[in-house]
Amino acid sequence: MIRLLLLLVSLLAAGAVGVRAQHLLDWSPEEIKAVGQHGPWPPPPARDPSNKVSDTAAGIALGEYLFNEPRLSGDGRMSCATCHQAGREWSDGLAKARGAVELDRRTPSLWNIGYLHWFGWDGAGDSLWAQSIRPLLDPREMNGGPTRAGELLRSDAALACGYERAFGNTPGTDDERLLVDTAKALAAFQATLVSPRTPFDDFRDALVAGDRESASRYPLAAQRGLKLFVGEANCSLCHLGPRFTSGEFGDIGIPFFVRPGEVDPGRHGGLVRLAASPFNLLGKYNDDASGNNTRRTRHVQRQHTNFGEFRVPGLRQVGRGGPYMHNGSLATLEDVIRHYSEVSPDRLHSDGIPLVRPLGLTAGQGADLVAFLRSLDAEPVARPSPAPLCP
Ligand code: HEC
Ligand code: HEC
Structure with a gap:
């Protein structure tokens, strides 16, 4: 009886091993190079020279506090964290963001936001801090008004102390400056939101290092999906680099009607708002005296093809x-893949050379792409609760 049991146990174990043992597909040197450019991960901390408190401990601490501070809003009830929730990948799970009213756009995740150069779906912000001012003022979002941040920093002892630690002086009377500084602290905090390493990263490192044994632990479906992603399906044309985004804009044929007769102009409208903003990098609040970081903002030009273009989202998490x-x-990743498989070329708004074409994927190929995308997910490390600003 015992022998029979032992036999059974060993058979089961062998079966389990048989299931677990994966194979490694053949990877050409070109493919290995294409996969390699999606790493390594994580990247070094993001630093923004236009923001003097970026990558400083005191700036980050103040920013985390402010990110969760509902008193920055007009009705005292909404903070950044209302829509950008830590437990929801720094978004809210809604199709359209809900502020004072429903907005026309979805709340983007803030993972890896510090490595971008254009912000918002339409690129209306050219720095993370400029982008962080908008929700504070927007009547449809926090509706805080231009003086609320200043009043709060002056009147709350802990915030005033945190401000002095971060900026080196007590909060003065210039409300616009204090609004900008609030946004700069918020940006310093957000730039620390770096997504965790994933099964894809382990595979990528093993493949690049020639470690076949480790590489073969990556599921076959994800390997096949990755091959499509960097190869035939050409996804990495736009979703490139370690963050899986070029940081630029594209048109993949998502309808841009907001309601009958009204469109979301995307990048085209974003460039109008960028030029009009007193907080863009050409303005007086850019802390980088060298002016090196103004080149993009100075040279970008609005073109007809920008209609209906939106920023390429990163794909981690x-x-x-x-x-x-x-x-x-x-609604789902399966829906996204179906979109790329079936998109009608007539749906593309741009008049240049279309960069997407209907891929006509088989069901198996679609499932492989989804398996690959899911290998870009991992459970984030829980954040320690923030220390008091000035103990
Ligand atoms: C009512 C929900 C809501 C609130 C509150 C909110 N956001 Fe957002 N956030 C959004 C939406 C929607 C967008 C996309 C806006 C766009 O493209 O025009 C966005 C975009 C962003 C972006 C750009 C992300 C990207 O991928 O480029 C940043 C950064 C950001 N928010 C930071 C903040 C900060 C900081 C606060 C608090 C001061 C805040 N948000 C408050 C909904 C919200
Ligand atoms: C021409 C550039 C381009 C190509 C090629 C491309 N994408 Fe995208 N992708 C985008 C843009 C732009 C968006 C956002 C569009 C929008 O919101 O209107 C997007 C959105 C997505 C999203 C949704 C992410 C989110 O957070 O909403 C996924 C997933 C995605 N792409 C995966 C893929 C896959 C898989 C492929 C290959 C089959 C691919 N993309 C090819 C530009 C591209």
Whole structure:
């Protein structure tokens, strides 16, 4: 009886090993190079020369405090964290963001936001801090008004102390300056939101290092999906680099009607707002005296093809988020893949050379792409609760 049991146990163990043992597909040197450029991960901490408190401990601490501070809003009830929730990949799980009213766009995740150069779905911000001013003022979002941040920093002892630690002086009377500084602290905090390493990263490192044994632990479906992603399906044309985004804009044929007769102009409208903003990098609040970081803002030009273009989202943690796209119009990753498989070329708004074409994927190929995308997910490390600003 015992022998029989032992036999059974060893058979079961062998079966389990048989299931676990994966194979490694053949990877050409070109493919290994294409996969390699999606790492290594994580990247070094982001630093923004236009923001003097970026990558400083005191700036980050103040920013984390302010990020969760509802008193920055007009009705004292909404903070950044209302829509950008730590437990929801720094988004809210809604198709369209809900502030004072429902907005026309989805709340983007803030993972890896510090490594971008254009912000918002339409690129209306050219720095993370400028982008962080908008929700503070926007009547549809926090509706705080231009003086609220200043009043709060002056009147709250802990915040005033945190401000002095970060900026080296007590909060003065210049409310616009204090609004900008609030946003700079918020930006310093957000730039620390770096997504965790994933099964894809382990595979990528093993493949690049020629470690076949470790590489073969990556599921075959994800390997096949990755091959499509960097190869035939050409996804990495736009979703490139370690963050899986170029940081630029594209048109993949998502309908841009907001309501009958009204469109979301995307990048085209973003460039109008960028030029009009007193907080862009050409203005007086850019802390980088060298002016090196103004080149993009100075040279960018609005073109007709910018209509209906939206910023290419990064894909890390994508399977843990959703719904997808700037307007939350696709519910699942399967829907996204179906979109790329079937998109009609007539749906593309741009008049240049279309960069996407209907891929006509088989069901198996679609499932492989989803398996690959899901390998970009991992459970984030829990954040320690923030220390008091000035103990
Ligand atoms: C009512 C929900 C809501 C609140 C509150 C909110 N946001 Fe957002 N956030 C959004 C939406 C929607 C967008 C996309 C805006 C766009 O594209 O025009 C966005 C975009 C952003 C972006 C750009 C992300 C990217 O991928 O480029 C940053 C950064 C950001 N928010 C930071 C903040 C900060 C900081 C606060 C608090 C001061 C805040 N948000 C408050 C909904 C919200
Ligand atoms: C021409 C550039 C381009 C190509 C090629 C491309 N994408 Fe995208 N992708 C985008 C843009 C732009 C968006 C956002 C569009 C919008 O919101 O209107 C997007 C959105 C997505 C999203 C949704 C992410 C989110 O957070 O909402 C996923 C997932 C995605 N793409 C995966 C893929 C895959 C898989 C492929 C290959 C089959 C691919 N993309 C090819 C530009 C591209």
